[in-house]
Amino acid sequence: MSIKGFQGTSLLDFPGRVASLVFFGGCNLTCAFCHNPGLVLDPGQYPDYPVEAVLEQLHARRRFIDGVVVSGGEPTLDPQLLPLLREVKALDLAVKLDTNGLRPDVLERALAEGLLDCIALDLKTAPARYGELHGGPVDIDGLQWSVRLLLAGAVDYELRTTCVPGLVEEGDVRAMGELVRGGRKWVLQQFVPGHSLAEELREIEPHPAEMIRAFAGVAGGYVDGVSVRGL
Numbered sequence: 128m129s130i131k132g133f134q135g136t137s138l139l140d141f142p143g144r145v146a147s148l149v150f151f152g153g154c155n156l157t158c159a160f161c162h163n164p165g166l167v168l169d170p171g172q173y174p175d176y177p178v179e180a181v182l183e184q185l186h187a188r189r190r191f192i193d194g195v196v197v198s199g200g201e202p203t204l205d206p207q208l209l210p211l212l213r214e215v216k217a218l219d220l221a222v223k224l225d226t227n228g229l230r231p232d233v234l235e236r237a238l239a240e241g242l243l244d245c246i247a248l249d250l251k252t253a254p255a256r257y258g259e260l261h262g263g264p265v266d267i268d269g270l271q272w273s274v275r276l277l278l279a280g281a282v283d284y285e286l287r288t289t290c291v292p293g294l295v296e297e298g299d300v301r302a303m304g305e306l307v308r309g310g311r312k313w314v315l316q317q318f319v320p321g322h323s324l325a326e327e328l329r330e331i332e333p334h335p336a337e338m339i340r341a342f343a344g345v346a347g348g349y350v351d352g353v354s355v356r357g358l
């Protein structure tokens with residue numbers, strides 16, 4: 128595990144802020160629809176980016192950015208994450224973390240230390256189907272713990288679901304809804320087949336827009352706010 132990428136400036140990934148992006152390699156899932164298969168399956172193909180180099184870049188951009196988005200791969204697997212975030216906060220920058228929620232212990236520690244300002248947690252499918260996202264068992268208790276941490280509301284967050292046909296159907300939206308009942312914000316986004324980790328997904332038809340809107344109506348029965356992206 129290590130940092131595999133850095134992008135100096137983005138207006139897209141941290142709404143309302145100009146941010147730099149840091150990408151960690153490696154993941155504890157192998158979602159068929161993953162759009163970063165290189166970072167997940169073979170992170171060793173990319174050179175390591177030393178933490179010191181990232182901090183140097185952030186320092187140089189300090190006057191032009193408001194925050195840092197930490198993504199991957201799955202950043203919470205890397206023991207360098209918390210030390211990096213401590214340094215980022217020392218620069219007085221906001222932090223958004225993208226995570227699959229399967230390392231709640233790391234999330235809890237980061238929250239307890241005040242290292243996060245925003246969390247985007249991916250809900251992939253119905254909890255009972257998470258085994259389909261990986262070759263081995265997936266710790267659903269851990270996911271539930273992470274969801275509880277978010278719903279406690281200490282920091283801004285969004286729950287995020289990519290509506291992959293076959294993996295996210297109405298029944299799956301209901302099952303995810305039960306998991307996040309009472310949550311603040313759930314984003315349903317359209318699936319873009321190209322670049323998927325699994326070849327067989329690259330040619331499939333995404334759900335029609337009206338179906339995603341119908342899913343949003345279902346999701347609205349569980350959380351305060353639902354929005355759709357990518358239609």
Ligand code: SF4
Pocket residue numbers: 154155156157158160161162163167199200201227
């Ligand atoms: S989609 Fe996210 S959780 Fe799934 S394999 Fe890719 S990086 Fe990991």
